[in-house]
Amino acid sequence: MKFCSHCGASLVVKIPPGEDRERHVCDQCGTIHYQNPKIIAGCIPEWEDRILLCRRAIEPRLGLWTLPAGFMELGETLEQAATRETLEEACAEVDELQLYTVLSLPHVDQVHVFFRSRLIRPDFAPGVESLETALFHESEIPWEELAFSxxxxxxxxxxxxxxxxxxxxxxxxxxPATGAAKIRSTDTSRSGAGRNVAKT
Amino acid sequence: MKFCSHCGASLVVKIPPGEDRERHVCDQCGTIHYQNPKIIAGCIPEWEDRILLCRRAIEPRLGLWTLPAGFMELGETLEQAATRETLEEACAEVDELQLYTVLSLPHVDQVHVFFRSRLIRPDFAPGVESLETALFHESEIPWEELAFSxxxxxxxxxxxxxxxxxxxxxxxxxxPATGAAKIRSTDTSRSGAGRNVAKT
Structure with missing residues (x-):
């Protein structure tokens, strides 16, 4: 963050009066540009005793398997975000969402929130960000090929x-993640300004 | 958001290729400036059968009572954010945090997260953002003077x-809130660039 998104002037990093930590501040128009953690919302879509997973078609972790999840957008509830991501990534409709995990990732400034959910029908297909979608019994989960901790x-x-x-x-x-998933990641940026990228 | 924080050029609002909604985009350097909901984390500090509340010294809702809470910062866990806000607003130390409420506010692009918690000692005092701090029995809660829904x-x-x-x-x-608390609010901005301001 180099320039003020409000007036275009150069930003400085300093502790504003009355605060206790450095911020990006515009000395020209006075705007303080706060940065805060982002929320990733997703589902555990259940069909009978199987779980729907998606194989990622995009970086980071291209080719690895994940639960459908992504960045919560403005104007959404957590449940709407999780439902939308499941539709986008797996072309699947879910209902009966129940909060299940709330996971802080302070090293990447994210909070991941997953909901248990019911697949309304066993209809699914890869969305544009997925290579493949499939239902897995517990014994079939590709533990060594999961995208995120x-x-x-x-x-x-x-x-x-x-x-x-x-x-x-x-x-x-x-x-921070260790092992195979980390080695295969190509994204190590902490920038919040680029593509909304899930990181662990 | 008018200027690119990366290169300083003017931004345009358009739907980037492969996306489904409008974003602030820099045609000069190609950066897409995503905006996402923010997290407010707070505590319900318990001492025996009483709850610690703070009377706000700042807008919005100056003079009204609240649980200690505020914007989660970069590098924090949810629990660290809730604990820090309790220390800042009420000079009070808590432990034994247990997730209790997770409340989406899509009209202001926020998610509020409150933890039940134990006040370690009955020591508290107004922080710089509070006028007053006090323990309340259930029968004493100032329901008509609470700051946020x-x-x-x-x-x-x-x-x-x-x-x-x-x-x-x-x-x-x-x-969106209705009634007294809303009427007394002076902040109706949705800007994420100004002071981190809790809204409901």
Whole structure:
């Protein structure tokens, strides 16, 4: 962030009066440009005892599997965002959304929120951001080819809770990813100004 | 948003190729400036059977009562944001945070998240953004002088659940506020570029 989006003047980084941390400030028009974490909302679409996953057609993590999820847009509720992303990425309609995981990722300034949900019909297909969509039994989940740590955490908790017959909302934070998924990522930017890119 | 924060050129509003909605786009450097909802995190600080509230020293809703809460900052977890806001607004330390309400406010592009929490000691005082801080029994809550609809909803649910002896995570969305709190608000801007301002 170099220029004021309000007046076009150059920005400086400094602690504004009365605040306790550095901000991007415009000395010309006085605007303080706050930056805040972004929300990723997604679904765990269930059809009988199987879960719908999408194989990513875009970076980061191209070719890896994910739950349908993406950046919450202005004017949406969390449930609307999760439902829209499921429709966009998997051409699938869901209902009966129940909050399941709320995962802070402070190293990338994101909060990931997943809802359990019911696939209304077993109809799905790859959206433009997906290469492939498929239903998976627990034993078929491609654990080594999951795109994001939040998806892995959400699916592990989901199957554990399902075996025990009771679901509890899970709230935690995750550290930076390690291992295969990280190595295959091509996006390490923290910029909020480029393409809305999910990161873990 | 008029100018590109990356290169300083004028922005245009248009639907970028492959997308389905208008964005602020820089035709000079190609940057798409995404805008996304912001997260407000806060606490319900409990001391024995009383709740800690703060009377606001700043707009919007100056003079009205609120739970300690504010904008989540970069690099934080949800729990860290809620804890920090409680320390800043009420000089109070909390622990044992438990997610309680998750409230989408699509009309102001915010998601409010409140945690039940334990006041570590009955020590508190107004921070710079508060005029007054105090512990309230349920019968003492100033229902007609609460600053935000999300605070009212969270407190109503909290006391109902407490009477029933069991707390459930509440996930919903709220419409624009009506009544006294709205009339007394002086902030109706949707800008994300000014002071981080909580709105309902």
């Amino acid at each position: 939040t998806v892995r955490k959400t699916l592990r908790d989901f199957f554990q809770d399902r075996r025990q017959g009771s679901f509890t909302v899970r709230v935690t934070h995750l550290p | 999300t605070v009212r909803k969270t407190l109503r649910d909290f006391f109902q659940d407490r009477r029933q002896g069991s707390f459930t995570v509440r996930v919903t969305h709220l419409p």
